[in-house]
Amino acid sequence: MRVLVAMSGGVDSSVVAGLLKSQGHEVIGVTMKLWEGPNGEMPETGCCTAADSEDARKVAAKLDIPYYVLDYTASFSENVIDNFIDMYAKGLTPNPCVECNRSVKFDHFINQAKKLNCDKVATGHYAKIVSNGEKYELHKADYLDKDQSYVLHMLTSNALKKIMFPLGTISKPEVRQIAASLGLKTAFKKDSQDICFVGKKDYRQFVGTRINVNIKGNIVDKNENIYGQHNGIHEFTVGQRRGIPGGQGEPKYVTKIDVTNSKVYIGSKKDLTIKKFIIQDVSFVDKPEFSNLSIQTRYNSLAFPCNIREIDESTFEVELAEPTFGVAPGQFGVLYQGSKLVGGGRISSKVLEELNE
Amino acid sequence: MVNEDYFYLDHAATTPLRDAAFEAFKYAEIEAFANSSGGHSLSRKAKNLLEESREIIANYFGAAPSEVTFTSGGTEADNWIIKSSFHSKLSDKSELITTKIEHEAVLSSAEWVHENGNIVHFVSSDSNGVVNTHELLSKVNDNTKLVSVMFANNETGVVQPIKNIIEEVKKINQNILFHSDVVQAVATEKIDFHKYGIDSAAISGHKIGAPKGIGVMFLSSKFKLPSYFHGGKQELERRAGTVNVSGVAALAAAILELEKNITQEKMKIDFERNIFEEKLNSEIDIEIIGKNATRLSHISNIQFKDINSETLMIALDLKGLGVSRGSACASGAQKPSHVLKAMNISKDVINNHLRFSFGWTTKDGDGLRAANIVLSSLRELS
Numbered sequence: 001m002r003v004l005v006a007m008s009g010g011v012d013s014s015v016v017a018g019l020l021k022s023q024g025h026e027v028i029g030v031t032m033k034l035w036e037g038p039n040g041e042m043p044e045t046g047c048c049t050a051a052d053s054e055d056a057r058k059v060a061a062k063l064d065i066p067y068y069v070l071d072y073t074a075s076f077s078e079n080v081i082d083n084f085i086d087m088y089a090k091g092l093t094p095n096p097c098v099e100c101n102r103s104v105k106f107d108h109f110i111n112q113a114k115k116l117n118c119d120k121v122a123t124g125h126y127a128k129i130v131s132n133g134e135k136y137e138l139h140k141a142d143y144l145d146k147d148q149s150y151v152l153h154m155l156t157s158n159a160l161k162k163i164m165f166p167l168g169t170i171s172k173p174e175v176r177q178i179a180a181s182l183g184l185k186t187a188f189k190k191d192s193q194d195i196c197f198v199g200k201k202d203y204r205q206f207v208g209t210r211i212n213v214n215i216k217g218n219i220v221d222k223n224e225n226i227y228g229q230h231n232g233i234h235e236f237t238v239g240q241r242r243g244i245p246g247g248q249g250e251p252k253y254v255t256k257i258d259v260t261n262s263k264v265y266i267g268s269k270k271d272l273t274i275k276k277f278i279i280q281d282v283s284f285v286d287k288p289e290f291s292n293l294s295i296q297t298r299y300n301s302l303a304f305p306c307n308i309r310e311i312d313e314s315t316f317e318v319e320l321a322e323p324t325f326g327v328a329p330g331q332f333g334v335l336y337q338g339s340k341l342v343g344g345g346r347i348s349s350k351v352l353e354e355l356n357e
Numbered sequence: 358m359v360n361e362d363y364f365y366l367d368h369a370a371t372t373p374l375r376d377a378a379f380e381a382f383k384y385a386e387i388e389a390f391a392n393s394s395g396g397h398s399l400s401r402k403a404k405n406l407l408e409e410s411r412e413i414i415a416n417y418f419g420a421a422p423s424e425v426t427f428t429s430g431g432t433e434a435d436n437w438i439i440k441s442s443f444h445s446k447l448s449d450k451s452e453l454i455t456t457k458i459e460h461e462a463v464l465s466s467a468e469w470v471h472e473n474g475n476i477v478h479f480v481s482s483d484s485n486g487v488v489n490t491h492e493l494l495s496k497v498n499d500n501t502k503l504v505s506v507m508f509a510n511n512e513t514g515v516v517q518p519i520k521n522i523i524e525e526v527k528k529i530n531q532n533i534l535f536h537s538d539v540v541q542a543v544a545t546e547k548i549d550f551h552k553y554g555i556d557s558a559a560i561s562g563h564k565i566g567a568p569k570g571i572g573v574m575f576l577s578s579k580f581k582l583p584s585y586f587h588g589g590k591q592e593l594e595r596r597a598g599t600v601n602v603s604g605v606a607a608l609a610a611a612i613l614e615l616e617k618n619i620t621q622e623k624m625k626i627d628f629e630r631n632i633f634e635e636k637l638n639s640e641i642d643i644e645i646i647g648k649n650a651t652r653l654s655h656i657s658n659i660q661f662k663d664i665n666s667e668t669l670m671i672a673l674d675l676k677g678l679g680v681s682r683g684s685a686c687a688s689g690a691q692k693p694s695h696v697l698k699a700m701n702i703s704k705d706v707i708n709n710h711l712r713f714s715f716g717w718t719t720k721d722g723d724g725l726r727a728a729n730i731v732l733s734s735l736r737e738l739s
Contacts, residue, residue: 028675068671071692115668115738116675 002026003164004113005122006105007059007067009052011186012124014059015175016166018182020122021063028118029060029067032105034076035197059184072108079103081197088207088234091257092330092349095151095299096195102154110162120164127152128168129160130340136160138285138341143171150299153334153344157286207234217262219244222255227266233257236264238328239272253325272325279333280315282345289335289342295320296334297327297347303336316345364678366727368564368716369511369541369656374607375566375717381610382568385603393600394591403602410602410609417612418558419549420575426595427605430572431540432462434559435505437574437585438536439466442503444583448474451502456480456488456517457699458510462559463538464695467505476500485650486515486700490522497529504535508542508558512696512712514656515647516542523554534580540564544716545623545654547616550575562604566717567611571604618717626715627654632724633713634659640732646697646710657713660702664738666711672734673711678727681712 005017007029021027031053053069060067080100087094106121113121126141127149136157141147155163167175179187198206211234219228228245230236235243240254244266253272256265288310294303295318305321318333327333329349335342365373389406391399408422415422428434443451447470455467457479464479471477478496482488488506497504504526509516523535536557539548544564548555556579562571574596576582588597615622634657637643644660661669666682673680682694693707702710713727 028671066671066675068674070667112668116672117737 001119002028002117003120003122004109004116004118005029006109006124007031007056008124009055009059009186010124010192011179011184011189012126012167012175014056014124014184014186015170015178015182016122016124016164017059017063017065018178018184019166020164021065022182027063027065028116029056029063029065030109030112031056031067031069032072032109033069034072034100034104035081036073055186055189059186062184063182070108070112072104075104075108076100084197085207085210087330088203088237089211089259090330090349091233091236091238091259093237093239093328094330095332096197097151097299098154098332101151106155106159106163110159113162120162122164122166124167125152125165126167126172127165127341128339129163129165131160135286139168140336140339140341141165141167142169146172149341150296150332150334150344153285153332153341154283155285156283160285204235208232215262217264219264219266222265222267222271227252230264233259233262233264237330239326269325273323274320274325274327275323276317276319277327277333278311278315278317278348279345280348282314282316282343284343285341289337292337293342294336296336297324298331301326303334306335308335314345315348362677364723364727364730365718366713366715366723367679367681368544368719369514369712369714370681371563371569372544372566372716373718374568375611375614377614378567378607378611382603382607385606389602389606393602394589406606407600407602410605413609414573414605414612417547417616418560418575419551421578423593424550424575424578426574426576426592427600428572428574428596429570429601430563431460431538431559431561432572433585434572434574435460435462435536435538436466438534438557438559438576438582439463439503439505440469441582441585442534443470443473443475446475446502450476450500452476452478452496452498452500453503453505454478454480454493454496454501455505456482456493456507458482458486458488458513458696459505459507460511460538460540463505463507482699484700484702486510486513486647486696487650488517488522490518490525493522494525494529497526497533499530501526501530501533504533506535506537508537508539508548509546509653510647510696511541512656512694513647513658513700514541514653514714516546516651516653519555520553527554541656542653543615545619545626547619550577556580562608562611565611565615567608568604571601571608573608615717622717623654625721626717626719629719629721629724630654630657630713630715633657633728636725636728637731640728641735644706646700655715657715659711659713660706661709661711661735662706663709664735665708667708668738669731669734670711672738673730676730676734678730681714682710 003020003025005027007013017027017029057067080096083099084094084096109121125148126146128139128141130137130139140149176187217230218226219230220226236254238254244252250268252266255267255271293306295306296303304324307319309317329347331347332344333347334344389403391403393403393407411422411425415425453470467477480493506517508519534556537555538559540561556577558575560573563569586597591600634645642662646658670682697707
């Protein structure tokens with residue numbers, strides 16, 4: 001097969017390229033350039049740095065495969081960065097990695113692969129594609145510590161047909177071992193955890209310099225008692241403790257953000273607990289499933305048992321078996337049946353309050 | 358991949374080393390390796406080779422040997438002329454005029470002058486990629502110190518009306534230093550600097566079959582400019598640093614070859630380029646950039662319909678045909694061209710361009726062969 005491999009310059013995608021090549025596939029490596037400075041310069045931290053594409057190029061040279069850098073900066077800026085800033089301005093908690101997979105990476109990438117007569121695309125994500133030859137299912141990675149299926153929930157059975165995740169059955173230590181045995185220089189490279197376009201900087205500062213959200217306002221409790229002032233609602237997300245005046249006895253959390261009046265509401269952990277919420281713009285891998293469901297409401301957290309009720313074809317009400325806290329509007333609710341990913345959508349803010357009052 | 362099997366049509370980026378240049382380089386490194394500034398007989402051998410080579414090179418461009426200083430390439434020569442012209446005049450009233458379609462070496466140097474407080478005019482071009490002479494002349498005044506206009510554009514091959522511009526500029530202010538980046542033009546045009554009235558020029562060896570890392574800064578004896586590199590007293594105290602004698606010898610050898618063969622080379626290149634364009638034009642809907650202007654023989658900038666050239670370039674590379682697209686940034690991603698932007702090419706199609714450039718190794722049938730590869734790639738991509 002001719003396979004287009006997305007190479008970030010990290011160890012995971014390096015190994016994917018190496019594995020596929022050693023299995024006899026014709027591998028073409030590409031780095032998607034997503035983000036650049038105002039004058040076209042490469043970021044210095046995070047992923048997508050000049051050093052990262054340099055690493056990817058070296059790995060491609062070592063594997064003796066063609067390698068290209070594709071420019072997706074315009075699409076990324078429009079779909080991910082603008083959205084990221086917009087979400088904070090609306091008091092929501094964005095997930096740029098999901099947004100990027102959703103509206104930039106896979107669409108462009110699969111399209112590009114098709115044009116270059118590639119049979120499949122492959123990435124270094126930890127997730128598993130299971131198929132009976134007709135239907136394609138997305139499952140959690142065998143190595144649960146690194147499972148990334150959450151950020152891939154928007155991939156439909158049709159898209160999965162065109163995708164390979166060769167790391168779905170391999171553990172991270174094994175990946176490093178393979179990289180070392182292939183002589184790849186990325187074998188012991190540190191994983192990047194930062195938001196690629198913010199890097200080591202504080203995201204609050206990133207947002208603050210880009211839009212005029214620095215409107216001061218009050219921090220209040222549910223009875224409108226004032227606890228202090230804040231420098232802009234973009235510095236807060238629901239469930240956050242940072243930036244709240246202390247000394248109130250039990251720890252306080254952000255419970256709600258009132259954008260119109262620039263007010264940040266705080267309360268106890270109990271006030272954050274909810275049982276019902278709405279997910280919108282929901283997509284399913286195949287068809288909606290309603291039994292034995294659990295839902296994961298942020299990356300790297302547990303999935304909680306739940307039931308869902310259809311409001312319309314892309315909006316669903318989620319009822320948790322047990323009340324929980326830490327459900328942040330803007331993040332994604334991803335539905336699983338055991339290890340199988342069923343679908344997911346964005347957690348809505350408005351209806352959240354109404355449902356839990 | 359073996360190079361011989363690869364179909365190279367990116368000669369405007371760099372062209373293969375000529376055999377004579379390679380031999381001259383080898384000879385210089387073995388027989389005349391000594392430092393040309395030294396006092397012993399081996400140094401003299403190197404110095405003699407250097408000066409003989411300088412005469413050959415100067416002669417080809419109608420210049421005096423003393424008007425030729427060797428640099429690391431075209432970029433250094435452009436930087437030197439432009440920055441040094443303003444170095445002692447920073448933030449005074451001196452003005453610089455250049456164009457929006459210059460090579461980055463000129464554009465970025467001009468931006469440096471601007472950032473340091475001088476007035477810099479960037480003149481636009483028309484839709485054929487020809488500099489707007491009327492606009493340029495309207496910017497010339499008593500404070501104009503330097504005008505820099507390239508002889509021909511490196512992305513489109515469009516030749517600029519230099520002679521006319523120089524005449525008109527000098528009528529308004531005869532003290533102006535007129536600089537021209539001739540890097541791309543010399544591949545297929547023989548230029549006599551004094552006949553054109555060009556006061557200074559940047560030349561790069563590797564575009565005409567000499568090695569990379571050797572270039573010429575031509576400066577008319579009517580002008581003096583401060584040094585750009587400081588250190589030893591090489592090159593008549595104009596440019597410090599041990600002189601790259603082997604590079605210079607190779608450049609002289611390449612120029613002798615060019616002088617001998619330029620008519621035939623140009624004829625062949627022109628013929629193959631035209632067949633290439635005619636074949637594409639007869640089969641698909643394309644736009645040939647600058648087709649209504651005078652163009653260098655070796656460059657063909659094609660705008661395709663409905664196909665992003667990022668994809669087409671990869672498809673061609675996978676078929677073993679190497680071409681280029683705009684200028685590459687640090688990561689290797691290809692950015693939309695500032696030249697095409699300056700020509701007001703619509704945003705919808707600005708990413709649909711590829712530059713095919715022929716060169717001295719171009720063979721009979723290359724034009725048709727290239728067109729057929731492009732056509733078959735396009736069929737597969739659609």
